[in-house]
Amino acid sequence: MENIPEERIRHIHLVKVHDLTLSFPSAKGEPAKPVLDKLSFGIRDGEILGLIGNSGSGKSMTAYSIAGLLPANAKIEEGAIKFRGKDLLSMKPAERRKMLGSDIGMIFQEPASALDPLMKVGKSLEEILISHGIKDKAERYNRISDILSTVGFATPEKIYERYPHQLSGGQRQRILIAGALLLSPKLLICDEPTSSLDSVTTVAILDLLRKLCIDMKITILFISHDISAVKNFCDRVIVMKDGKIVESDTTEDILMRPKNPYTAELLTNARLDPRKLELTPAECDRTAEPVLSCKDVSAAYTASLWGRWDENRVLNGVDLDIYPAEIKGLIGSSGCGKTTLVKTLLGLMKSEGTINRKSDNTGAVFQDPVSCLNPSHTIMWHLKEALRPYKRQMSKEDIQVAIDNAIETVGLDRGYLNRRPGELSGGQRQRVAIAMCVITRPKLIIADEPFSSLDASSAAEILKLLAKINREHQVAILMITHNIHIVRAVCSTVAVMDAGKIAEDGTCDKVLNSPESDATKKLLEAENTLHS
Amino acid sequence: MKDPRSKSFYIAGFILLGIVLASFILSLIWTPYDPNATDPASKLMAPCAEHIFGTDNFGRDTFSRVMFASKYTIFISFAGVAIALLLGLLTGLPAGYYGGWTDRGIMLLSNSVMCFPGILLALVAVAVAGPSMFNVVWALGLVFAPTFARVTRVGTMEIKQRDYIMHAQVMKIPSPRIMALHILPNLVGTLLPATVIGLANMTLFESGMSYLGLGVQPPDASFGKLLADAQAYMTRAPWLIIFPALMLIIYILGLYFVSEGIRVRTQKGGV
Numbered sequence: 001m002e003n004i005p006e007e008r009i010r011h012i013h014l015v016k017v018h019d020l021t022l023s024f025p026s027a028k029g030e031p032a033k034p035v036l037d038k039l040s041f042g043i044r045d046g047e048i049l050g051l052i053g054n055s056g057s058g059k060s061m062t063a064y065s066i067a068g069l070l071p072a073n074a075k076i077e078e079g080a081i082k083f084r085g086k087d088l089l090s091m092k093p094a095e096r097r098k099m100l101g102s103d104i105g106m107i108f109q110e111p112a113s114a115l116d117p118l119m120k121v122g123k124s125l126e127e128i129l130i131s132h133g134i135k136d137k138a139e140r141y142n143r144i145s146d147i148l149s150t151v152g153f154a155t156p157e158k159i160y161e162r163y164p165h166q167l168s169g170g171q172r173q174r175i176l177i178a179g180a181l182l183l184s185p186k187l188l189i190c191d192e193p194t195s196s197l198d199s200v201t202t203v204a205i206l207d208l209l210r211k212l213c214i215d216m217k218i219t220i221l222f223i224s225h226d227i228s229a230v231k232n233f234c235d236r237v238i239v240m241k242d243g244k245i246v247e248s249d250t251t252e253d254i255l256m257r258p259k260n261p262y263t264a265e266l267l268t269n270a271r272l273d274p275r276k277l278e279l280t281p282a283e284c285d286r287t288a289e290p291v292l293s294c295k296d297v298s299a300a301y302t303a304s305l306w307g308r309w310d311e312n313r314v315l316n317g318v319d320l321d322i323y324p325a326e327i328k329g330l331i332g333s334s335g336c337g338k339t340t341l342v343k344t345l346l347g348l349m350k351s352e353g354t355i356n357r358k359s360d361n362t363g364a365v366f367q368d369p370v371s372c373l374n375p376s377h378t379i380m381w382h383l384k385e386a387l388r389p390y391k392r393q394m395s396k397e398d399i400q401v402a403i404d405n406a407i408e409t410v411g412l413d414r415g416y417l418n419r420r421p422g423e424l425s426g427g428q429r430q431r432v433a434i435a436m437c438v439i440t441r442p443k444l445i446i447a448d449e450p451f452s453s454l455d456a457s458s459a460a461e462i463l464k465l466l467a468k469i470n471r472e473h474q475v476a477i478l479m480i481t482h483n484i485h486i487v488r489a490v491c492s493t494v495a496v497m498d499a500g501k502i503a504e505d506g507t508c509d510k511v512l513n514s515p516e517s518d519a520t521k522k523l524l525e526a527e528n529t530l531h532s
Numbered sequence: 533m534k535d536p537r538s539k540s541f542y543i544a545g546f547i548l549l550g551i552v553l554a555s556f557i558l559s560l561i562w563t564p565y566d567p568n569a570t571d572p573a574s575k576l577m578a579p580c581a582e583h584i585f586g587t588d589n590f591g592r593d594t595f596s597r598v599m600f601a602s603k604y605t606i607f608i609s610f611a612g613v614a615i616a617l618l619l620g621l622l623t624g625l626p627a628g629y630y631g632g633w634t635d636r637g638i639m640l641l642s643n644s645v646m647c648f649p650g651i652l653l654a655l656v657a658v659a660v661a662g663p664s665m666f667n668v669v670w671a672l673g674l675v676f677a678p679t680f681a682r683v684t685r686v687g688t689m690e691i692k693q694r695d696y697i698m699h700a701q702v703m704k705i706p707s708p709r710i711m712a713l714h715i716l717p718n719l720v721g722t723l724l725p726a727t728v729i730g731l732a733n734m735t736l737f738e739s740g741m742s743y744l745g746l747g748v749q750p751p752d753a754s755f756g757k758l759l760a761d762a763q764a765y766m767t768r769a770p771w772l773i774i775f776p777a778l779m780l781i782i783y784i785l786g787l788y789f790v791s792e793g794i795r796v797r798t799q800k801g802g803v
Binding site for chain 1: 694695696698699700701702703704705713714717718720
């Protein structure tokens with residue numbers, strides 16, 4: 001407790017949740033398993049409380065219960081939520097709605113979809129004030145300018161005129177924070193606000209939130225599946241599993257002296273500690289002929305606006321070699337061109353320069369487990385479709401054997417073959433996507449941030465799986481990530497990208513321990529602040 | 533998540549459609565009188581026990597003729613929509629998938645068709661090719677195709693962005709196969725309500741054309757044709773108008789309810 005600044009200690013609970021039980025009853029009235037099970041905790045006035053747990057642990061539902069944003073089919077079976085002594089659950093919906101914004105603010109995970117793309121940022125923010133009855137135009141403008149400079153924009157008047165697509169992910173998240181703060185709420189609920197941001201931006205956003213917490217006396221409920229984001233940010237942490245609280249203590253005690261084995265496991269997974277996960281960096285023969293080699297690759301997005309050609313050069317002469325059985329990490333802050341490079345390497349985008357592939361057979365695993373599989377078809381169909389180009393050389397039995405092997409390799413049983421993607425969890429879908437690569441026995445798999453939307457436990461499992469496939473099948477893997485832990489754990493070499501170029505390329509040891517380029521130094525610095 | 537409203541829409545829709553379909557199926561095996569048999573002795577009879585829907589100016593039984601007309605109305609609407617849907621898919625999928633000049637070319641064509649009032653184009657086509665049921669079917673199919681092309685194109689453009697399509701491209705699956713097997717099944721949710729609404733609109737168009745004398749030719753009949761023939765006797769024999777119009781309303785309303793049920797079921801948000 002001694003690390004909380006004196007002026008912020010006022011031992012009153014701003015929010016008190018008591019015996020909250022929530023479930024999604026099915027239409028037929030069968031008793032459903034509760035999503036939240038007799039949950040009781042308090043949020044102290046002025047503190048930053050972290051709520052962590054794997055996906056499905058009920059942390060978001062807890063937040064939605066407090067904010068009054070539960071889905072229509074959710075049912076609160078019992079319990080009470082008190083906000084400054086008033087019972088929220090017995091309030092009328094209209095009263096409750098009035099509290100949202102002025103007493104309770106909320107920011108979400110995906111800053112891109114939370115802003116209206118057709119509205120200037122200033123106008124979006126003005127809407128909030130208009131709907132809360134502020135009629136004077138000058139006053140609205142002043143309040144918005146003030147709040148924009150509070151969240152760290154040097155020139156609020158310029159930001160006011162921008163559209164969301166003209167801003168970066170971090171800037172958009174700042175705008176959302178500004179929007180949540182406009183009505184100076186007492187409680188700010190942040191639902192995974194940093195999980196779609198790179199580490200440099202994450203550090204900046206967390207710094208900002210902490211500063212606001214002190215300056216504006218705001219209490220923050222911070223939800224995350226990433227323990228490392230919580231580390232230097234929260235005063236207290238609650239660990240959740242299956243709708244129950246596993247452990248709750250000060251951040252330091254949770255991180256240093258976890259009492260519950262589940263918390264300990266979560267911590268291990270979050271650190272991706274190579275020894276605990278039994279991983280070793282891949283070894284490879286760098287004298288062999290590379291499976292993929294690019295020389296001076298450039299690419300650009302072009303668009304014509306009223307006859308004027310607009311060219312946005314994203315790649316500026318990339319040189320990259322990947323050797324057989326190598327796991328190469330590719331890191332860089334967002335917007336540096338990683339995903340564009342993936343598209344060019346996979347032949348999905350036109351590019352200049354030379355790309356030499358040893359074989360045409362390259363597998364790909366993408367970031368988003370939701371859209372990586374076709375919802376209309378079964379897993380069996382997906383695997384058969386992946387084999388289609390080789391169908392002529394294979395008999396029916398061969399295909400069946402290949403499918404069985406692939407599904408076994410990724411650790412799923414045959415029962416999954418007849419399911420559709422909608423019935424699978426994020427981690428399982430990502431496994432199927434990997435099975436679709438493995439089944440064709442590729443020489444190279446390109447994995448574009450395959451972990452970033454998975455929780456720590458699933459991420460660790462998928463990482464282990466990729467490492468295993470690399471060993472057993474001698475497949476080279478190009479792993480794009482913004483998590484340097486992952487690189488340290490499994491990669492033999494790492495390339496750092498900056499502004500469409502490879503800034504640095506070499507063994508992990510060399511690049512991560514004695515970086516030469518500014519880009520690498522900046523990334524490592526942010527990573528240290530986050531994870532030290 | 534199932535919306536309870538979708539169920540009531542379905543029930544209402546299928547009951548109404550059931551009435552029309554039952555009369556269609558029954559007309560194939562049995563009608564109370566020969567729908568084309570004239571009987572000068574019982575001209576323009578009001579509804580009575582013998583002729584429950586009355587008779588027309590040739591003494592033909594209206595009840596039998598309404599049953600008989602449902603056959604042509606249902607055939608024309610289904611065949612027309614099938615043609616429109618096929619043309620729409622064949623143009624909309626490549627337009628949305630390839631983009632660029634393919635898209636511009638196809639959309640230019642489809643927009644030029646959409647520039648003209650649909651009924652006018654269909655009338656011109658039938659006037660040139662001669663009035664017959666088959667000409668009505670293909671003319672209406674052509675007129676309705678751009679609507680389906682647009683719905684398909686927009687859906688394709690959206691689904692094209694998903695990772696599983698990118699994945700299919702990486703796996704070197706040929707483009708036509710991607711369109712047919714990877715994209716099309718995901719469009720069913722959008723195309724199904726559009727198809728049902730298309731059936732309703734097609735029926736209305738057909739009625740309009742038959743009304744103008746360019747659709748079904750005598751002695752065959754559709755609901756629209758019956759309405760056109762009854763017009764002259766509107767004041768003396770209103771039953772000639774009321775019963776075909778009622779059947780038309782039941783059919784269209786049934787289709788709308790079914791499409792509304794599908795829409796509520798497949799997407800969130802209400803009427």
